[in-house]
């Protein structure tokens with residue numbers, strides 16, 4: 266596979282590096298936090314980085330969700346908010362942007378991605394139906410389960426191996442889908458829940474060939490495909506880089522073609538679309554749209570605002586267009602890859618190939634002496650914060666939750682700590698500091714013990730669970 270290094274990434278475009286296609290106009294001061302303060306803050310947060318106050322954090326890599334820096338154009342758009350209850354001008358701008366860039370016909374705005382997941386799950390899943398997906402995502406699977414659906418992972422096996430260099434580790438295993446259809450019958454499958462890129466696999470992409478073949482298979486059985494388009498622009502970068510025939514196609518053209526193989530999609534605009542809040546759900550089928558447009562009024566707000574202010578929709582419309590610019594995506598993924606390269610050079614085990622939005626440290630190999638029941642990835646997130654005030658998050662057994670029927674932990678093969686890079690926020694020097702701190706934590710790994718969970722909430726436990734150090 267052809268994967269450029271941070272150094273060669275620019276060269277293929279006739280430039281020296283992936284330098285950001287913007288300059289900084291406004292800054293937000295960061296606060297350095299003392300070791301004593303960090304120890305106190307972490308204990309108060311129950312060793313869960315989600316429970317830290319942001320004021321106690323130096324470099325915040327908890328998530329790329331809603332943490333992007335907006336452009337001057339987006340901020341200018343905020344001043345053009347048409348705050349009418351119904352029929353806001355900004356809604357039509359947003360609708361136009363989604364139709365232009367994703368190609369879907371009918372648009373329902375929602376306050377964020379999970380609002381869209383809720384509406385889609387309630388309208389398209391009958392209790393007892395199966396929902397195959399290319400690996401689960403936390404909120405997606407929960408909404409599918411709350412609608413009575415049964416999630417089935419149909420991602421290729423390579424996705425579960427953090428060292429496997431498959432170029433499209435987000436791909437659906439068509440054989441697994443076929444087998445499920447044979448076993449359960451097409452009528453018992455609600456739809457295919459396809460995500461590009463796959464967050465939980467390490468931000469790994471789906472190839473164009475895979476979605477094309479998936480569509481052909483689904484057409485034979487009358488099954489619909491809905492796309493979690495949250496990081497589809499980033500997915501398109503990998504197609505451009507790695508898939509024959511796409512090197513000369515723009516990110517926008519690739520996204521449009523990919524979406525054309527699906528029947529609809531939803532978005533957490535807090536990711537790719539460069540806004541602090543917002544989302545949408547879009548489908549091509551008019552009847553389903555009518556149902557969704559009716560239901561959104563109950564849970565989010567009128568169908569021309571869906572829980573958002575007019576100004577938020579305007580920023581989202583502008584951010585949608587900015588997210589499709591080739592220069593933007595190249596710099597975005599270039600920065601993530603730069604951090605990945607530093608860690609790889611120092612022998613720190615991370616998910617390879619480096620994905621789109623984050624570095625995922627392989628906590629199993631980082632702490633081979635800590636059993637999964639003692640939460641190695643949660644431990645690593647805590648240790649990194651203690652060392653430097655850098656905030657990361659767990660993507661392992663805590664995030665996976667429990668099987669509702671048996672009550673046992675799900676033990677995912679991937680036990681990862683995620684360093685998520687906000688878009689257009691941190692500099693290359695910040696990436697250096699992150700790598701240096703991880704190196705220190707790695708050098709001290711043998712002395713590190715795991716954690717015990719002392720409080721566990723019922724839903725999406727990783728957000729609010731509390732821990733204590735063992736030993």
Ligand SMILES: *Cc1c(COP(=O)(O)O)cnc(C)c1O
Pocket residue numbers: 330377378379380402404405460464493495496532533534535536543544
């Ligand atoms: C964040 C995310 C969601 C949920 O969106 P929210 O805006 O956080 O509600 C869904 N799918 C994926 C892949 C995500 O990363």
